[in-house]
Amino acid sequence: MIWTLTMNPALDVAFTVPELKIHSKLRCKKVRTTPGGGGINCSRAIVNLGGESAALFCSGGDVDGSMEHRLKALGVKTVRVNIEGDTRLSLLVNPEEEEGEYRFILPGPELSEKEWRSALEKLEKVLEKDVLLMASGSLPPGVPEDFYARVAAVANRRGARLFLDGPSAAVRKALAEEQLFAIKPNAKEWGRIRDCGTSRRNLIEEAETAVRKERRVEIILLSLGSEGAVCVTRDGSEYMESPPVDLVDTTGAGDSMFGAFALAIDRGKPLKEAARYAVAAGAATVERYGSELCTAEGVDKMLDKMRAQNK
Template sequence: MNPALDIATSAEAVIPTEKMRCGPPRYDPGGGGINVARVVKILGGEAFAVFPAGGPAGLALEGLLERDGVPHQRIPIKGVTRESFTVDERRSGQQYRFVLPGPSLSGDEQRACLESLVEHVANARFIVASGSLPPEVKPDFFRGVADLAKRSGARFVLDTSGEALRQTRQGVYLLKPSLRELRECVGRELRSEAEQVEAAQELIADGRSEVIVISLGAQGALLVTAQGFQRLAPIDVPIRSAVGAGDSMVAAITLGLVRGLDLEHAVRFGMAAGAATLMTPGTELCRRDDVEKLYSNQFIRKAI
């Protein structure tokens, strides 16, 4: 619901008030759900992206999706699609990410997004909503998507934050919060693993999701269901950029489930995609060979 034209570049140093000469820019279609569709395609699956976009940035975003061969439906809006700007500082290796809020969407534009979704879910196994909501969109918007998924027989995967996450009530099959997002959702610190699992199982008991995958960054992930939980070890890779890593994880988890993987192996596949995206520069997403290698390596280590 809040796509972006992603722009990535580099500079020797990021210094206040100074004019910084940057390297060649890279342009990518961005935003949570769009990144999910891109990664599904990279990994050999099929996805269809539905999104609102307007203005020059919105047209550029659509052109980049066409370049990448991602099937999609753009919902025209009066507002101008946001741009997100990422700068890699060569001197320190640090990355600076500037994320704009996005355009306001009218009630008619929001309804048009849901109506377009209805037109494209007939054969869908999963509906994935990933990312933030733009201004003027009520935080309970994803309830409508959950209802639509239920009517269509598709499973609903949700990756969002803030009030939109707190407003989740029912109809979600898999929820993927980060630890910070889960803390904000339940209003507690969740310092221990037991507290993290307890918070996730509270949401499951309330009917807000059947499965919760908590991404823990360098600590790996927690897979939680009503029956129990499993901690999955992190995948150690050299980090070049964190842009799109969470979206890549969601994409590969969903694709893994479509391909018949059980929950553990689907989440491991998702972690491999997230780690592979960390290895790529700027706004580039994962590479299929890297994902498959990192996924296989998890089981080699287990066997050893």
């Protein structure tokens, strides 16, 4: 079973409106409400693809019970860290007269030191040797920048393998202070982490340096968005081209990619195959509405497209 950690979860509310117009009542349609946030999305993707996942997350306020209930209904096991503040909402708005979506992301509740330390204590209890832990998503107000470095320290003490995807400053701190198993930055994030710009050549060179010379992380799955991804390991680098898609919504695509990557590794798949599976999962997600994520059928369809374009 793969564990995930989400410090700043959200209840994602997706809907369509005829248009975005000020000083008007906008009647909403196609309303979908789903639990979200980085780690939670990874858990949902893993379960969608036939894996098992447990989500450890902070939650409080009126949304609290709804978050846990919805996750359990989706087949995700839960461990909750109770907080005083209200779990945030995120709004995903699709105007019918435009292509694409508007995403309104709230900052989340401020956590006390006692609350964020409670998350670390619960991690210490649930992690075991060789377990995969995915720590993903933003850090809410009140949580220190070195929090993910602290998570890495817990994982290393317990012998777990940490997959990390978070804010650039927090990932940079974790890389500087602890040994990591895998990270999944996108091009902009990796450019900020390494201060190297966003040209593909520079990004890949910096990833290879981090993995093979500095040896602070074993695997970097560098997301290139619609162009696919590059998987950098001690043994080499593999570019995976994304298949053509009918773009509907990008929400959760990166989390689906990361969740699928971890699941494939947990199943013992070779890294090249795991990276291909990850890219297919991200591509399958962008064809779905709102915060719906990839399905096994959708991923298989994308894998077929990838095989066809590589012939």
